[in-house]
Amino acid sequence: MTSTRRPTAFRLPETEEIELEPDLPEPPLVPVQPQPLGLKRSFRWGSLLVSAATSLIMLWAGFAVTGFIEDLFARSVVLGGVALSLAGLIALTLVAILLREVIGLIRLNALGTIQDDAAKAIAAGDAAAAQQALRHLRRLYGRRPELAAALVDLDRHEHDIMDPADRMRIAERDIVSRLDETAGRVITRASRRVTLTTAVMPAAALDILFVAAINLRMLRDLATLYGGRPGFIGTLRLARMVLSHLAVTGGLALTDNIVQHVLGRGLIGRLSARFGEGAVNGIMTARIGLAALDICRPLPFITRPKPGLAEFLQQVGDFSPERERPA
């Protein structure tokens, strides 16, 4: 029975019984989106506990407030009225804050969407993605007076025949890169402050607090600059993104090892141990700022060189009076 499977060649167009596998064209390279881990979680007793306790406390607070207002009404209508309107005001502000947080998160996500669309437009030449990204950019920056002229210019090119990647290039050059200078100043200011604060702060615990606050403020300023405008939760979320970005790019390790050796125990460190520590913290802040720049900038660096740590290093120890706060 060996004769049935001799080596044979089939002529392609003429062989009828052949079933070819579909020859799919290779998909263009598009940056990979992080996938959720997909691990099944066990029932979370802890979160149940927290939410139950929170609900109970809220219930108690509600009862307490209503009881308190009723008591006041029993004493005097005027006092009751004042308390009621104060409670109303509190409720209103709570709602407003909540709304602001939600909107902040949505805007932060919009930045991510633009980045995804831009990546598709550049890597795969996807015209629809380019249009989508431009529409989002227009919505994001439509009310900024300093970008108004550039946006009008961008609209003039809308019907030109152009490759999607080239559209992104124009948007980056004319719109987004105008914000970069301010972003650089935001980062410089934050890292200088961190250096100074660490150097003069008497207690170590305090300076951790201050450094964290300055860093969070920097993140928030950067996001606001590029159109994210996050609230408190948004800023925390941004901080988480920045930390994971730093972890991925290995930024943390590099600062810890090399710069600390050079600066912390090197020249500045010899002048003053605290000052060396401050310089290290300042550089760390600049690094965090650069990571935040990557995350917040709606378009990647195409026509402009990506700013590196070196551009901030020399300014970290420069304590000449700060210039005007950028608008």
Add this chain to the structure above:
Amino acid sequence: MASTLIDETRVALGGIGDLFTGLVSPTVRLGVTGLSRSGKTVFITALIHNLLHGGRLPLFNAQAEGRIVRAYLEPQTHDDVPRFAYEDHVAALTGADRAWPEGTRRISELRLTVDYAARGLLARNTHGGQLRIDIVDYPGEWLLDLPLMSMSYEEWAQATLQQSRTGPRLPLAGEFHAYLAALEPEARANESSAQEAARLFTAYLARCRRDDVSLSSLPPGRFLMPGDLAGSPLLTFAPLEVAPGVAARRGSLHAMMQRRYDSYVAHVVRPFFYDHFARLDRQIVLADLLTALNAGPAAVSDLSAALSAVLACFRQGANSWSSVFTGRRIDRILFAATKADLLHHGSHDRLEAILRLVLDRALQRVAFSGARLDVAAIAAIRATREATVRQGGDVLPCIVGTPEAGEVIGKERFDGETEAAIFPGDLPADPAQALDGSMAGTIRFVRFRPPKLSTLPLRTSPAFPHIRLDRALEFLLGDRFR
């Protein structure tokens, strides 16, 4: 070979000279390379016009950032070369009976100087932001001569005759073949038979160029476009039936043809190349693929062969400090499929893919040499607008413009006055189909007249619309505006 050595030395010496003048007044030599009717003159005109008048070039960074202060045409530098008739071409394009510039019949050049706000420290302190752009325009036919520099008469004759016996050329060369059969190469030289052979050979070349055949590889170029050599004995030779390696008998027809071929190469081709092309900095290769596609796969592969042979004559590669002594190389080269306005922008990717395939050999050579290269579908002056036409549930991407008089699509013949929306057909997704003939009859590209431009009374020069001219400029010259 001695002459090659001398010429190469001249190139190297010129390169050293360039280094010093380049410090004070940087000059970039832009080589606009393309066979005849590929749109060189229109490209040069549009480029100059857009730079002179600050045209809309969003992707040309220096212009878009407002760093170009002033651009102007310099007085003619060489007294023996005519100036590029930029003003005449613009007048022809924008005149009452808008017409494309006539085919170029002689060489001409132009120097455009651009003052710009320099960014770099060195640039600011040496020349203060000034760039001179030298451009040469010439009949595309002459370009076909460049490969002759490395061929002997016998090699050329054999290749040419072999080519004339294949494909669509055979019926066109009948007359010439018949005369050749009666000719004895080693017989005594006879002026009248040489002239007759040259005449029939020229007639055969001219027939190959007609629109329905559209062949490209037709050297020697001066036979079709003699320029100032019309009637010169330099042009009275033709390929004879001779085998390479066989020495010509003294006084024979073969010897005479060989001598004339050699002096043609020495006195016409070499000076043309070394005077104008040997020291290029940047190069754009214009290829009119659409006309070739109209004529069929034979024309496409002929275009491919002709352009590849021509491009092999140029020196491409990355420059380093030592190129000062060995002669500069072309370090950026753009392969452009011209007349991209004859089809809808949705097909531009496919047009670029076909160009990549057709010029594959040249592209690989350039990529290997280290020069930067790019491929783009461009239209230096865009003659059409775009539209979609709904036809029986199908949406056809069309272009709208005024087809030239005498253009035919289907049964429709145009008079050159009426506007029409044209669906030229779909280019194949697989570029290989452009070469295997399976798309016969599925496409038809129509030539359009130059666009009607709205001229405001105060603006004396209208802006020419274009497709990707700015991207081409940015790629070719963008880095010189620092």
